[in-house]
Amino acid sequence: MEGNIAEMGQFIGAGLAAIGSGAAAIGVGHVAGNFLSGALRNPSAAPGQTATLFIGIAFAEALGIFSFLVALLLMFAV
Amino acid sequence: MASETHSEGGSGLEFHPMDQFIVKPLFGDGPVGMFTVTNVTLWMAASVLAVVLLLIVGTSGRAIVPSRSQSVAELAYGFVYKMIEDVTGKDGLKYFPYIMTLFMFVLFSNVLGLIPTAFTTTSHIAVTAVLAVGVFLSVTILGLVKNGAAFLGLFWVSSAPLALRPVLAVIELISYFVRPVSHSIRLAGNMMAGHAVLKVFAGFAASALIAPFAIGAITAMYALELLVACVQAYVFTILTCVYLKDALHPSH
């Protein structure tokens, strides 16, 4: 097992950054789940709010993508 | 890490998940200059061709009762039209051709990129950054020209207590300038992640033991990626509409 300590830190950092993707998944699940529970309470109002749903999901997901990007950068670019 | 895997040569599993994003010339092996015809050119031309096939050849019948391709084209038209009308309002419809162009380009680039061995142009940050910065600049300039100084009211949250407003203004300003970053990285990151994951599973398929699992996983991921490709095109377009709404009606 050779290799320098910087490379090890790089991989550990990439793994840590990948946790952020999972956190974003939780966030997206929250958005979608709350939308669903609201939609089941008032189904007539749901179709008008799907755009808001997708915007919310996009914002939540963007942050997860950022952490994924950090992981990728650590893996391949640094 | 990359050099490590390469030195192993043909033995064992090989992962080159990022190789699919390499830009290379179509003809010859020369360096990639600014005007070189590359695989980027090929797949962007493919998306233009797809748009022509769907929206021009498909609608050439101009039928009152639409054919299949014409009804798909009308569906896409109505989808974007209604999106702008719902999110931006009636006065956003002036910019319909621009937004339609963005939508069709992103959608077809994403979907065509899923063809095996294809090159996904929207997985490159350079491409999505140009799209996002273009949207950002045009929306900002439009807002300033249309509303003048009132456009800056976007950052001055008049419903908040006076003491909080400068703090909120800083936050709003930062979030405003982060927009093109998140706008572009969301699209490129989604595309890149999906394709890299597909490639990693494809690398697992080289081992006979886990090949069935890997192929099943690729199939499932492919379906998910198809969904993601369409959803990201939708998200990119609807965020453009939201930014356009902020420019046209800056009142918070």
Next chain:
Amino acid sequence: MASETQAPTSSCVDAGGSAIGMPQLCGDWMGNQIFWLVVTLLVMFFILSKIALPRIASVLAERQGRITNDIAAAEELGKKAQEAEAAYEKALAEAKAEAGRIVAEAKAEMKAEMDVEIAKADAEIAAQAAESEKKIAEIREGALEAVKEVAMDTAQDIVTAMGGKADAKSVTAAVNERMKG
């Protein structure tokens, strides 16, 4: 995946044709991508704004117009159908009234004729009855005379037979007296 060329054509591709680092961050390719992206977007924008979108918009507008027209035409036809129905109803009512009138007229005519006939028949019957009564009266008269004669004859004969002298005058008187009572 990449071309099997050996000489790295770019600082981002190694000798094996694999990417060094992330291809997305390779500065050598960005100019190329941006150039072709701008070209693509311009081409697509002109295709959409000059040909595709106006065509689809006109098709949609035409369809909308056709639908509106068709609905209007259908409404007009419906109105016409209602008018026709009303006219038919009216004609039917008129025909019914006419028929009723004709029936009533015929009935009245028939009744008048019948009345005349009945009156005539009544008159005839009455005349015949009167004649018959007259005849009966004559017959009765005749019968009475005959009875009287027979009675007188019989009375004379009886009187003669009994030895009396039959006075014709008194016998007649007696018979008349008896006949009356």
